[in-house]
Amino acid sequence: MGKDFVFLLFVAMTIGGAAIVAFAKRIIYNAFALMLSLFGLAGLYVFLSADFIAAVQVVVYVGGIMVLMLFGVLLTTKLTDVKLTTLKNQRIWAGITLGFFMIVLGAVIQRAPWIVTHEELVHDPQSATIGELLMTKYLLPFEIASVLLLAALIGALFIVRSEHK
């Protein structure tokens, strides 16, 4: 019961936030609700004994991507008060996609080897393991990702820079 309460709190944050994202009519509420949902997800990572991932989740999604989205919402002022509506003929496609997605998720949930008892949890610091794996086993993907990001950075700079200079 002890940790279940806090766990349920985070679950409620995640699902409730996601529900507000889906149903709220004002786009700024959607943005802030997404923040709530992402924060709840970070809490769930903590329950998976992945504290480093949880902190990364907060830094990257709440502190970075959310701010980016908020800036986007605020800078496009005409959008902030637009009522969001979904066209009716899209519902059927949305239903099909949802069904497919749920089947995949259900299959994953059924087959994954879940840790169900407290004793099975790994209590070692995650950051050291992650760092080691990134520098040894997954060095190539890591480097490719960093090269991709560098390319994105240079591309963004190229677009932003005025040509008459």
Added chain:
Amino acid sequence: MTETLTNPVLTLLRLIPGVETLSDGMQVLLSGFLAGVILFAFIAVFALYAVYLERKVAGHVQDRLGPMEVGWHGLLQTIADAIKLLNKEDFAPKDVDTKLFTLAPFLVFMTALSVFVVFPYDSQVSIANLNIGIFYVIAISSIAVPAVIMAGWSSNNKWSLFGAMRSAAQIVSYEIPVGLSIICVIMVVGHMGMQEIVEFQGGGFWKWVIFRSFPFNFIAFFIFFLGSLAEVNRTPFDLPEAESELVAGFMTEYSGMRWAFFFLAEYGNMLAVGLVGAALFLGGWQPPFEFLSFVPGWLWFILKALVLIFVQIWLRWTLPRLRVDQLMYVCWKVLVPFAFVCIIGVGLWEVLT
């Protein structure tokens, strides 16, 4: 290694009669509540006297006396001010977005408060010694950005929105040099837990991180200090609440107790960056000399943080405010390259020795 740790909150919790009979969940909630109350009291008391210190330093720097009337040399002045604030009407303008307007100050204050749980207040004393310690601090403090935007947007006021946008841009930018300078420390120590970082620096002030791999961590400390000044919106980086331009930035429409929460959060952040700087670079609770170890560790920790806070205040009354483009120039073209050089330097130093 965390088994020997004294947790002041849990110690207090065990003092409550009949706490063992409560369910586990209630105990978790109760300890969270206790930690909140303790930290709130800590920050509130600190904020009262930080404001007093700020006003006194401002006064003496400008050849004035500062508050002198309430209490001996004005010692009770800020308490009187706080009582005045509590009595003020909780006033919200007509066209604000009520939900977000109400939520924002608490979110800002929550981020300021929850940073304090990981600090190593003394040897073996901290509320929660996470093994990602310092990274947790960075993560939590990044939640403040959307909260500030929330406050600025919901106020439905141009100045508030400008202040919020500036604040967000500033904090997001300066998180990078601060993070890079913290990486310098982590590279020397090899651990992210705050308690371990401080333990690493024991045995005289020359063992402190600031004097390790000499010029690089020294520069990293200044990068950290400047970046932290910008992150807590202190002069010369106080553009988000520039009084002469934006009234009070994102706090313009707030009054009474809600404004007091912003205020507390601001001074809480000030203390937080002071404590982080003291723990990471200046040896935390470690005394500067071995023979001074009879002084309790928490006193050293607070003293070092207070020195940093004093320098913050001192800078505030010395320097004018930067322009936005200068702010970004300092961050991206000076602090970030220097921080990268520091990382490379520290890395080479650690590999070679």
Added chain:
Amino acid sequence: MGRYFRDIYISVFTVLKGMYVTMLHFFSKSVTVQYPKERLEIPKGSRNQLLNIIEDCIGCDQCVRACPVNCIYMETIKSFEGDELGETSTGRKKSLWIPSFTIDMAKCCFCGLCTYPCPTECLIMTDVYEYSKHDRNDLIFEFADLDPIKAAELREKDAIRKKEKEAAKLAKLKAKEAAAKAKAEKEAAEEGKTPEKKPEDNPDKKTDNSGEENS
């Protein structure tokens, strides 16, 4: 690149210099005082609240005329025979009763022009500078120390005297006119010429009530 490093050097250097300067001021003595408890000495000749030492005032009216904003109001009554008004401290004989001498400090512009012409130096600028009041009417200061009953008496007497004077003047005028008429008649009778005498205008030489009656 050299400029870049020079800029960094200059900014760091100037920040440290600025911090040095503020630290110097931090330890220097404050220039302010705790005002209501301790006060700075007011410089000599400073212009603050006006004070009239009514014992010395001879009612010469020069200050009233000097005032550029008309904030001084004075009423004077010529002394009657047998009145003993005494002397000023400089030994000058007083010859005017002063039933009211009022200064409206709310209107005063602190120019000090009223103090210079004062022949007995009884109108002076004091060093009192804190006399703010809640009501504007409280800023109208009355300096005359004449008993109001006595003042009323004097005014009555003065009015009677004025009436008498007026009557006397009228009688004089009539007599003059009669004389002129008689003269003209005489001359006309003598020479048959028309009289050239111009009608005399009213020569009001009294100095009383030169200040308006204040409320």
